Amino acid sequence: MNIAVIDDDKLVAISLKTILESTGNITVAAMGSSGDEAISIYREIRPDVILMDIRMEGKTGIEAGAEILAEDPSARILYLTTFSDDEYIVKALNMGAKGYILKQDFDGIAPALEAVMNGQTVFGERIITKLPELMKPKSDYDFAAHGISDKEREIMELVAEGLSNKEIAAKLFLGDGTVRNYISTLLEKLCLRDRTQLAVYYYTEVRK
C-alpha cells in the first residue's frame, strides 16, 4: 500500500514514516508539509491513502482534502489531529474523508490505514463519542440566493414562531396589511401556499 504523509512538523512526518514502514505492508511514497504539497503529490503519484494533518500553515488539511476530493471523489483521506479539533470533524466527514484519528495513537495508525484501504471509515477513540453533538447540521441557508430581503427574512422568522399578522405588524411597527403583502411575496418567491407551509419550510430548509 502506497501512502502519502502530510504534516508540517517534519519530525512527526519522519516518525510516522519510520513507524509505518516498519509494519512491512506500507510504503510511504511521498511526504509533504502543506496543503498545497498534498494536492500536487496526490496528482503526481496517486497514493492509495493520504495521511494528513488537519492544522497546517497556509492551506489547511481540510481545504486541501476538499480540492483533492473534488478532483477525485475516490481519494482516500485519513486525517490526523493532535487533539480533537471538533469543528473540523463534521466538515471532514461531509466532505467524504475516510477517517479522523489522533496522532498520539501511534499503534493505531497502521491498522487504521489498512481499514481505510479497504473502504472502511475509522475514528479515533474519543472522537466518535462527540459525533452526536457535532452532527446536528448547522444551517447554511443562503437567503440572498433565494432573493429574500432582510425584512422578508425577519418576517419569515416571526411566522415561524407562530405569530399572527397583527402580532408581527405590532412587533415591526408596520401595518398588518403590509405584513400580509410581505408574506405574499415570500410565498410567491418560495413557491409556497400559506403561512403554515412557510413555517414548515423554515424548519425543514432554513434551520434544518
Next chain:
Amino acid sequence: MNIAVIDDDKLVAISLKTILESTGNITVAAMGSSGDEAISIYREIRPDVILMDIRMEGKTGIEAGAEILAEDPSARILYLTTFSDDEYIVKALNMGAKGYILKQDFDGIAPALEAVMNGQTVFGERIITKLPELMKPKSDYDFAAHGISDKEREIMELVAEGLSNKEIAAKLFLGDGTVRNYISTLLEKLCLRDRTQLAVYYYTEVRK
C-alpha cells in the same frame, strides 16, 4: 489477538474463522451462534474483540452486546451486518460498540479488527454516509401524556407537512369540517391558537 466470532449461520462463522486466521495475527478463540452464547463466551475467555452478527435467532446481537458492555464497558464489539440495518446503527453506537461493517466486505474485516483492537471505531463504506440522518436525536415525545389520540397525532403530522384541511380530509377520508374539529381540539389541548403554531409546536417540541 484473540477474538470470538458469533454468527448464527455456521457457514459464515467458519468462513470467517478461516479467513481471519489466515492473516496470521488473529486467533479465533471461540465461536458461537446466538446472543446468549456470546455472553457466556465473553465471560469465559474474554476475547480482545467480539465479532458478532446483528440479526440472530433469539437474542439479537444488539441485546447481547448491551449485556456484555454492561458487565464490562471496555469490551470491544464489532458488528457484522448483511445489509445496513439502519435502525440498529445508532443503537449500537450509543451502546458503545466499536464498529459496524458489512459482512460482504471480507477483505475489510481483518483490518477492521486490528483497528478496533487499537481503540478505533470502524464503519463500513455505505454505513457512514447514513449517520447524519440517523444521528439526529430521536424525539421521545409522549403523545399519550398530552392526551393526544392516534388520529389527532396523525392530523398534527399532516398539518406539520403544510397540508390544508381539504388535503388532510382527502388523505384520511374524512369530511373537511371534521378535520377542522380535530384541529380545534388539538389547539385546545395544546393551548395553541392556529395551525401554524401547531406546526411550530411539532418542529420544536415533538420532533425536536
Next chain:
DNA sequence: AAATGAATATTACATTTGTCATATCGGCGC
C-alpha cells in the same frame, strides 16, 4: 332495551389569511 360514549359529520358564523390593484412617500440618478 336503554344509556353511554367515541368517531364523524353538518351548519352557521366570525376571523384570519392571501391576493390584487392601487396609492403614498422618500430618496437617487440624470
Next chain:
DNA sequence: GCGCCGATATGACAAATGTAATATTCATTT
C-alpha cells in the same frame, strides 16, 4: 426638477380557518 424605485400602506375581495352547537352512527356497557 423629473422620473423611477423600493418600502410601506390601503381597500376590496375570495378563500381558508377556527369555533360552537348539534346530529348521526356504531359499538360497549349496564
